[in-house]
Every structure is written in C-alpha cells, then in structure tokens.
Amino acid sequence: MDKPIRAAITGLGATVPEKVLTNADLEKIIDTSDEWITTRTGIRERRIVSDGESTLDLAVQASRNALDDAGITDPSELDLIICHTVTPEIPFPATACLIQKALGSSGTAAFDISAACSGFIYALTIGQKFIETGTCRKVLVVAADTLSRFTDYTDRSSCILFGDGAGAVVLEASERSDRGVMYTVLHADGNGWDFIHVPAGGSRTPASRETVDNHGHFIKMRGRDVYKFAVAKMQWLLGDCMEKCNLTPDDVDLVVPHQVNIRIIESAAKKYDFPMEKVYVNIDRFGNTSGASIPLAMEEARRNGKIGPGSTILVIAFGAGLTWAGAVIKM
Ligand SMILES: CC(C)(COP(=O)(O)OP(=O)(O)OC[C@H]1O[C@@H](n2cnc3c(N)ncnc32)[C@H](O)[C@@H]1OP(=O)(O)O)[C@@H](O)C(=O)NCCC(=O)NCCS
Structure with missing residues (x-):
C-alpha cells in the first residue's frame, strides 16, 4: 500500500516594512500613553507601510524568502499559490494572481482566501489538503496584510493594535510520517x-x-x-x-x-x-x-x-x- 503523503514545510520566509510606528508616535496623534498601550496590549511599536508600499510588495518579498529557503529557484515548479489577505492589493483580481505574476510562475493556480487573523492557518490547511490528496506536490502559502491602510488613526481604541507584515511557507509532498x-x-x-x-x-x-x-x-x-x-x-x-x-x-x-x-x-x-x-x-x-x-x-x-x-x-x-x-x- 502507498504511504500516506504529508505536507512538509520546506521553506519559511517573512518580511515587515521598514517604517516604525512607536507608542510615542501615537501619543502625538491621539490621547493615549505608552504606559496604557504597553500594559493593556504588550505592544511598544509596530511596522507600517510607507506611501507607495503595499500588501503585494510584502507578499512577494516573503514569498521569495520562502522559496529561497526551500531551495526552489524556478517558481514555475509551484502547483498552487494560496494567499490569505483581508487587505488585498486591489478589490480584484486576487492578490495571489499578482504574486504569481511577480514570481514569474505563469500557469500556477492562484487564489485568495479571507479569514482575518486566522487566515494563515486556514490557508495552510487548504494547502495541506491539496497535498495530502495528491492534487499538488508544491504549494506556496502566503499571508500578507497591511492593516494600517484600514486603520482609523483617530480611534484610540483600535489604532494602537495594528501593524503590517507578510509571511510565507512552501509546502511539499513528503512520505516521511514524522514531518509536516x-x-x-x-x-x-x-x-x-x-x-x-x-x-x-x-x-x-x-x-x-x-x-x-x-x-x-x-x-x-x-x-x-x-x-x-x-x-x-x-x-x-x-x-x-x-x-x-x-x-x-x-x-x-x-x-x-x-x-x-x-x-x-x-x-x-x-x-x-x-x-x-x-x-x-x-x-x-x-x-x-x-x-x-x-x-x-x-x-x-x-x-x-x-x-x-x-x-x-x-x-x-x-x-x-x-x-x-x-x-x-x-x-
Ligand atoms: C482594545 C483593548 C486593548 C482595550 O483594552 P480594555 O482593557 O478592554 O479597555 P476598555 O475598552 O475597557 O477601555 C478602558 C478605558 O480606556 C480608554 N481607552 C481606550 N483606548 C485607549 C488608549 N489607546 N489610550 C488610553 N485610554 C484608552 C477607554 O476609553 C476606557 O475609558 P473609560 O473607562 O473612561 O471609558 C482590549 O479590549 C483588546 O485588546 N481587545 C481585543 C482587540 C483585538 O485584539 N482585536 C483584534 C483581534 S484579531
């Protein structure tokens, strides 16, 4: 009997924007304090995109880092790209298609899913199922969000929480039962x-x-x-x-x-x-x-x-x- 196939993580990559938004910066625009934010949330600073940067930029960088980590030099080896985002590049088409274009893996299936902060695990699960059923051998799972673009910096109860970033994993079919x-x-x-x-x-x-x-x-x-x-x-x-x-x-x-x-x-x-x-x-x-x-x-x-x-x-x-x-x- 064939051995069951597992989805092993063979590559991992991430990125954040360079711009830092500290609690002291927020003190200048809303009625808050570093002490209040740190005590209630544990947050001291966050990274946010600058003008001209976007979800796609972060998603592509994280994807490249994950592909490098997996030793994949030709992205067209990928069978599927799944992107989780609630802050897409544009309302449509899917950010995953734009990632696919940027990576140069024309033909690879690509779609977005939306599950907010649970989105990486939702996307990972979908990728896992595509691999375990034998439909795909190599899947790129990307989670990328720029919540700062949807943050109301006049609302002190929410704007203190959010930052931007992206992370990605490469899943590959493996017959090892102890990995994945x-x-x-x-x-x-x-x-x-x-x-x-x-x-x-x-x-x-x-x-x-x-x-x-x-x-x-x-x-x-x-x-x-x-x-x-x-x-x-x-x-x-x-x-x-x-x-x-x-x-x-x-x-x-x-x-x-x-x-x-x-x-x-x-x-x-x-x-x-x-x-x-x-x-x-x-x-x-x-x-x-x-x-x-x-x-x-x-x-x-x-x-x-x-x-x-x-x-x-x-x-x-x-x-x-x-x-x-x-x-x-x-x-
Ligand atoms: C947002 C959160 C930090 C607020 O903390 P909290 O202890 O629940 O605070 P409250 O909302 O009860 O507000 C307490 C007081 O602080 C005030 N306050 C709210 N934001 C403030 C801020 N940034 N600075 C100073 N005071 C603030 C409120 O106005 C309130 O004042 P009042 O008592 O005079 O009415 C907390 O509720 C939280 O983390 N919730 C989860 C949100 C989250 O994680 N969302 C994303 C999920 S993926």
Whole structure:
C-alpha cells in the first residue's frame, strides 16, 4: 500500500516594512500613553507601510524568502499559490494572481482566501489538503496584510493594535510520517461578524463621499467583546490541539500564537501551565499583523534558534469573522 503523503514545510520566509510606528508616535496623534498601550496590549511599536508600499510588495518579498529557503529557484515548479489577505492589493483580481505574476510562475493556480487573523492557518490547511490528496506536490502559502491602510488613526481604541507584515511557507509532498502539518482545526461564527469589520467599500455600501466622511472604510472594533471571545477560543484551541495529537506541554517545543494581545496569549498559556519561555511573543515589536503574525513569528523563532528541524510547534489564532483555528506542525 502507498504511504500516506504529508505536507512538509520546506521553506519559511517573512518580511515587515521598514517604517516604525512607536507608542510615542501615537501619543502625538491621539490621547493615549505608552504606559496604557504597553500594559493593556504588550505592544511598544509596530511596522507600517510607507506611501507607495503595499500588501503585494510584502507578499512577494516573503514569498521569495520562502522559496529561497526551500531551495526552489524556478517558481514555475509551484502547483498552487494560496494567499490569505483581508487587505488585498486591489478589490480584484486576487492578490495571489499578482504574486504569481511577480514570481514569474505563469500557469500556477492562484487564489485568495479571507479569514482575518486566522487566515494563515486556514490557508495552510487548504494547502495541506491539496497535498495530502495528491492534487499538488508544491504549494506556496502566503499571508500578507497591511492593516494600517484600514486603520482609523483617530480611534484610540483600535489604532494602537495594528501593524503590517507578510509571511510565507512552501509546502511539499513528503512520505516521511514524522514531518509536516500533523493536525489542523478550523472554526467560524458569523454571528460575531460585526465584532471587527470594515463597514463600507463592499457591494452593500459602496464607496461614496459619505462613506469616506464617516470613516466607513476603516476597521470598527468592539474591543471588550473581542477580548472575551479571544481568551475563550485561544484557550480552547490550545487544549484541542494537545488532546487531538495526544500531546502534553512537555512534548511541545514552542507555541506560536497569533500576536493579538499579550494578556490574551498569557491567559491561554496559563490555563495549560505552559511556561512563557515556550510561547513565542514578538507583539512588542510588530503589534497585530493579522494573518501574517504567525509565519512572521515562526520565521523569527527559527532565526533565534527556538525551533528547528524536528521541533513540534502549536499555532493558534483568532480573528474577525469571527474565525479561530489551530494546527500542530512538525518542522
Ligand atoms: C482594545 C483593548 C486593548 C482595550 O483594552 P480594555 O482593557 O478592554 O479597555 P476598555 O475598552 O475597557 O477601555 C478602558 C478605558 O480606556 C480608554 N481607552 C481606550 N483606548 C485607549 C488608549 N489607546 N489610550 C488610553 N485610554 C484608552 C477607554 O476609553 C476606557 O475609558 P473609560 O473607562 O473612561 O471609558 C482590549 O479590549 C483588546 O485588546 N481587545 C481585543 C482587540 C483585538 O485584539 N482585536 C483584534 C483581534 S484579531
């Protein structure tokens, strides 16, 4: 009998824009303080795109880094490109098609998905299924977002949170049973669609002078409601991933949570007695970069020697939709 095929991560890449937006910068434009932001969120600074930069620029750079890491010199070897973004280059066509053009892999299938901060895990799961079913051998999964483009810098309750970035992985078919995406779990609850959303610019409320005047193209967020839901779901995800894969905290090398808020991350870790040394946190320097946050953190964790070949990592995320998702990965 043929051995089951697994989706192994053979390449990992990430990037952030150069421009830094610190809490001190925000103090100059809204009524806030570094102390308030740091205590409530753990964020000290974030990276945001400059004029002329875009989601596509970040996505292409992260993709190139992941392809280099995988040793793929000819991008036309890719069978599929999946891009998660809630901040696409333009409303359509898909940002994935623009990435494909930039990489020069004409003919490779390409599409976008949208699952907000859970988007990387959703896209990873789709890529995993394409590989495990034997449909594809090599898949590029990219998560790229420029939330700063949709952030209302007059709304102090939300603008402190968001940053920009992109991360990408190359998935390849592998017959090794001890390597790859071992487990994924995806959920959504559309009843909470308005917890975090952008009201205008879609088919129901297209762009108009009024939508611009009313700040309708910016993120609206019910912060306290999001917080409560996120704590519950991040805790649940950690428990589910360990239970389904028969793992204890001792078996896990690193938890890489969506960088949503240090207090939410700590509450999930505490529930299962995960020492914080086993939980990767870089929210202080990048803020919440939506779908990009997990691959960005994974790439940094590997560079810092926290994970390497053979490591078992748990990734968990929560986001608009509402969506929540988790995965267990053997590097
Ligand atoms: C946004 C968040 C940091 C706010 O923290 P909080 O402890 O819930 O704060 P509250 O919203 O209860 O506000 C408390 C007070 O701080 C004030 N406040 C809000 N933002 C502030 C800021 N940037 N600086 C100073 N004060 C602020 C509020 O006006 C409120 O004042 P009041 O008590 O006089 O009314 C927190 O709710 C959160 O992180 N939620 C999750 C959001 C999220 O992660 N979204 C993305 C999900 S992927």
